[in-house]
Amino acid sequence: MNRDEIYAKLTEIFKENLDLDEIELTDETTADDVEGWDSLAHIGLIAAIEQEFGFRFAMKEVVNLHNVGEMVDLILQKIG
Amino acid sequence: MLFSSTVFLFLFLPIVCLLHLLVRKELKDYVLLLASIFFYAWGEPRYVAVMLLTIIINYVGAILISKYKCKKTLLLLTILGDLSFLFYFKYFNFFVENINELFGDHIDFIKVIMPIGISFYTFQAISYVVDVYREEVEPQKNIYKLALYITLFPQLVAGPIVKYHDVADQIENRTVDFEKVAYGVKRFIVGLAKKVLLANTLGAVADKVFTQPIDQLDCMTTWLGAICYTFQIYYDFSGYSDMAIGLGSIFGFKFLENFTYPYISKSVSEYWRRWHISMGSWFRDYLFLPLQRALSLSKTYGKLSRRLGRRKINILLTAIALLVTWFLIGFWHGAGWSFVVYGLYNGFFIFLETLTGWNRDRKSFVGRAMQHFYTMFVVVLGFVIFRSDTMNYAWHYLLTMFGAERGETMYHLIYYVDRIEIIALIVGAICSAPLCRKMLEVEGRNQLRIAAVNLWLLALFILSAASIAASTYNPFIYFRF
Known part of the structure; x- marks a missing residue:
């Protein structure tokens, strides 16, 4: 799976979990940029990503994910 | 030793700065460590031992965690050690008093005196062992360096709560240069002025109101007291944080910001991302x-999510996590029920905002104004609970604010404020918005502007120093926690 494919999947997960019609994710997107990405949505996103890609995040990863770019890097590393 | 005391400003700080500049690079850590222990021992000689013991426990704990398989048990034991000190020194009195109250018993006990700063350095210690456990950082082999992280005097007694992974590199390697020292000095002066000129002045008003028996207050007075306290605590604590960040910079450290204009927030959630950030993020x-996370990985979660649906179960577990967290945030502030209520009160609004989406910014000006008004309303009322010694007092104070109760014998408003205090209130309100933020930035390099700012800071320093010399009222609010 390459970055673009991961992005496509992530966009779907975000839309579904945050109840948004449109969202554009970039490497620099952070929780502050996305409507409704708060502590409640975060846990849903994490769970959905884990289910979709089939791996577990470690605690330090849950705490230290600063933007979507880092999230994609991590997913690539985990499934690679 | 208070930052805003003459001993600190004119004796301790200059001597430590000079020594720190003069000694070789390898010795700088030791100068700072000794200075920090001296700083602590100045006011709290008997409790230095508790702090040193905390350092040893966490030093050994972290090394064991990184070496052995039973990491989790070792982590929990180390944290238990840290928390047992905190519990004994901070909460023992409170628990015995509550047991006495509850059962009508009279367990006699000698009151435990709380070592200053224990809430802060204990949290730093926990941050260290957890970071090692999560393999974010290597365990510190040099106990003196770990001791420096925990005791560093700029942040020892009232934060910011520095997380180990944020400064691990700086502890190993940092440089001091002219620019950092200059920035540090300026930042320190800004903090000192906030504390001495604004917080102390407004604190005098708030104290006058809040020490008045409740039956001698009316609606206007209670609002005056609550608003003055709201600005007092902001300038007291953010001023302290400025001083700490400034001192850190003088010694080559870069601490994260602790306040970013909390009073411009448009939701309680946003407020807590701007107020005492180092504690909130801890x-x-x-x-x-x-x-x-632990709740979401439990077996019950899977079972319930099939029955109730993902969203509902996520709401439930977030509510549980918020409840526990905000209960403990309240309790961390002090061993008293009004602090617990204060924590839960904030957690309640955050939960409500999360659930309803109130914390999403409105587009229209009126909508945003309403959001801001609502936030400050919650914040000011919250501080009434925070400031009150008992819940009973807080309750009657709030009733008086809303006109449901009214005292009998009252002083006129003029009794509580004079002209200078009114000016301080206006200046305080203006400066709590990010208007003067650019002052410390040197980017423009406009010589005239830099000179003007420096002159202004010098004036602030002289004014603050004069004010310190003339007054006796000086305690920092957050030293109690």
Whole structure:
């Protein structure tokens, strides 16, 4: 799976979990940029990503994910 | 030793700065460590031992965690050690008093005196062992360096709560240069002025109101007291943080910001991302997120999510995690029920905002104004609970604010404020918005502007120093926690 494919999947997960019609994710997107990405949505996103890609995040990863770019890097590393 | 005391400003700080500049690079850590222990021992000689013991426990704990398989048990034991000190020194009195109250018993006990700063350095210690456990950092082999992280005098007694992974590199390697020292000095003066000129002045008003028996207050007076306290605590604590960040910079450290204009927030959630950030993020990283995560990985979660649906179960577990976190945030502030209520009160609004989406910014000006008004309303009322010694007092104070109760014998408003205090209130309100933010930035390099700012800071320093010399009222609010 390459970055673009991961992005496509992530966009779907975000839309579904945050109840948004449109969202554009970039490497620099952070929780502050996305409507409704708060502590409640975060846990849903994490769970959905884990289910979709089939791996577990470690605690330090849950705490230290600063933007979507880092999230994609991590997913690539985990499934690679 | 207070930052805003003459001993600190004119004796301790100059001597430490000079020594720190003069000694070789390898010795700088030791100068700072000795200075920090001296700084602590100045006011609290008997309790230096508790702090040193905390350092040893966490030093050994972290090394064992990194070496052995039973990491989790070792982590929990180390944290238990840290928390048992905190519990004994901070909460023992409170628990015995509550047991006495509850059962009508009279367990006699000698009151335990709380060592200053214990809430802060204990949290730093926990941050260190958890970071090692999560393999974010290597365990510190040199006990003196770990001791420096925990005791560093700029942040020892009232924060910011520095997380180990944020400064691990700086502890190993940092440089001091002219620019950092200059920035540090300026930042320190800004903090000192905030504390001495604004917080102390407004604090005098708030104290006058809040020490008045409740039956001698009316609606206007209670609002005056609450608003003055709201600005007092902001300038007291953010001023302290400025001083700490400034001192850190003088010694080559870069601490994260602790306040970013909390009073411009448009939701309670946003407010807590701007107020005492180092504490909020500590609770988020080391309690809220792990707890929420642990709940979501439990077997019950799977079972319930099939029955109730993902969204509902996520709401439930977030509510549980928020409840526990905000209970403990309240309790961390002090061993008293009004602090617990204060924590839960804030957690309640955050939960409500999360659930309803109120914390999403409105587009229209009126909508945003309403959001801001609502936030400050919650914040000011929250501080009434925070400031009150008992819940009973807080309750009657709030009733008086809303006109449901009214005292009998009252002083005129003029009794509580004079002209200078009114000016301080206006200046305080203006400066709590990010208007003067650019003052410390040197980017423009406009010589005239830099000179003007420096002159202004010098004037602030002289005014603050004069004010310190003339007054006796000086305690920092957050030293109690």
